[in-house]
Amino acid sequence: MSAPSRALPDFPWDRLAPYKRTAQAHPDGIVDLSVGTPVDPVPTVVREALAAASDSPGYPTTHGTAELREAAAGWLRRRLGVHVDPAAVLPTIGSKELVAWLPTLLGVRPGDRVAFPELAYPTYDVGARLAGATPVATDGLLALGPERVPLVWVNSPSNPTGRVLPPEHLRKVVAWARERGAVVASDECYIELGWEERPISILHPDVCGGSHEGLLAVHSLSKRSNLAGYRAGFVTGDPRLVRELLEVRKHAGMMVPAPVQAAMTAALRDDAHLEEQRARYAARRARLRPALERAGWRIEHSEAGLYLWATNGADCWEQVRDLAEKGILVAPGDFYGPAGRKHVRIAVTATDERIDAAVSRLQ
Numbered sequence: 001m002s003a004p005s006r007a008l009p010d011f012p013w014d015r016l017a018p019y020k021r022t023a024q025a026h027p028d029g030i031v032d033l034s035v036g037t038p039v040d041p042v043p044t045v046v047r048e049a050l051a052a053a054s055d056s057p058g059y060p061t062t063h064g065t066a067e068l069r070e071a072a073a074g075w076l077r078r079r080l081g082v083h084v085d086p087a088a089v090l091p092t093i094g095s096k097e098l099v100a101w102l103p104t105l106l107g108v109r110p111g112d113r114v115a116f117p118e119l120a121y122p123t124y125d126v127g128a129r130l131a132g133a134t135p136v137a138t139d140g141l142l143a144l145g146p147e148r149v150p151l152v153w154v155n156s157p158s159n160p161t162g163r164v165l166p167p168e169h170l171r172k173v174v175a176w177a178r179e180r181g182a183v184v185a186s187d188e189c190y191i192e193l194g195w196e197e198r199p200i201s202i203l204h205p206d207v208c209g210g211s212h213e214g215l216l217a218v219h220s221l222s223k224r225s226n227l228a229g230y231r232a233g234f235v236t237g238d239p240r241l242v243r244e245l246l247e248v249r250k251h252a253g254m255m256v257p258a259p260v261q262a263a264m265t266a267a268l269r270d271d272a273h274l275e276e277q278r279a280r281y282a283a284r285r286a287r288l289r290p291a292l293e294r295a296g297w298r299i300e301h302s303e304a305g306l307y308l309w310a311t312n313g314a315d316c317w318e319q320v321r322d323l324a325e326k327g328i329l330v331a332p333g334d335f336y337g338p339a340g341r342k343h344v345r346i347a348v349t350a351t352d353e354r355i356d357a358a359v360s361r362l363q
Contacts (some may be wrong), residue, residue: 013035026326030360044246047267059255068264072219073089080203092235104127108150115151119287121155147332152176158305160307161309171206189233213349297319307345317332328362332344
């Protein structure tokens with residue numbers, strides 16, 4: 001029996017370890033802009049809800065509480081202009097586990113192809129491999145030809161580039177997939193963080209024509225509400241597909257803990273903390289971007305999300321090394337595909353003090 005890990009690529013972040021040590025040796029310490037993990041406090045309203053639900057001795061439900069599903073549906077309607085039946089909301093243990101297991105949960109078979117963008121979050125590739133499928137990185141669906149492609153990922157705003165896909169592009173993807181019976185899964189984890197462009201959901205009527213058939217949207221509270229440590233996300237869209245995911249997940253014991261469900265409910269009902277966090281990220285971005293540009297980096301795309309997609313024309317690992325020598329750790333672009341070999345991804349999720357340190361060092 002072969003180990004499943006043999007089908008997977010090396011974990012990319014392990015390759016960054018020596019550069020992290022270089023950055024840590026800076027006299028003023030490291031400015032870690034690589035992973036993009038939240039650093040700001042969990043909102044008080046969320047922590048209070050978690051504490052109030054902490055006496056939860058029984059098993060939670062896989063489908064989540066009615067209150068959580070209604071809160072998610074309310075947020076989608078209020079913030080994104082998307083209308084879903086709360087029954088078509090399914091909480092997940094963060095969004096990464098769903099991304100990794102969605103091909104398997106949907107019954108993608110060995111030999112099938114799973115498509116995702118050329119520059120993409122590595123877990124799309126991992127999920128295809130776990131299902132025994134063939135991962136295909138492409139920005140042109142027509143190049144896939146007539147062979148079976150049961151699952152297509154889109155990601156807007158993009159991780160790593162921050163690119164926002166316009167409604168007309170998403171409409172073409174939906175039409176292509178429906179003609180072929182493919183599912184479109186849209187990773188919308190950064191959808192509340194539009195800057196120069198306003199992202200739109202795959203489930204918005206302007207994209208899908210009012211029907212969610214064959215469509216899934218994946219959402220996370222990690223970045224928008226600082227809940228990365230809670231592992232809080234959900235998927236919604238086509239009710240038939242959500243029911244299928246629910247049935248499989250019930251058998252597999254994929255349940256979000258009850259206190260986390262309560263915390264998610266509070267977060268999805270409250271817009272005030274979201275606006276506060278947006279303002280923090282906007283201010284950090286406004287300081288860091290011009291400092292990078294003055295230091296010789298060109299920022300491409302980056303219209304939304306929590307990253308600056310940057311290049312100075314050198315190989316990405318040379319850029320990582322140069323910045324590490326200044327005590328600044330960033331992610332090499334080739335983590336996200338060969339097309340990123342001349343770029344680096346720079347997060348804006350450090351504290352104000354660390355962002356200011358990076359700005360000073362870039363000068």
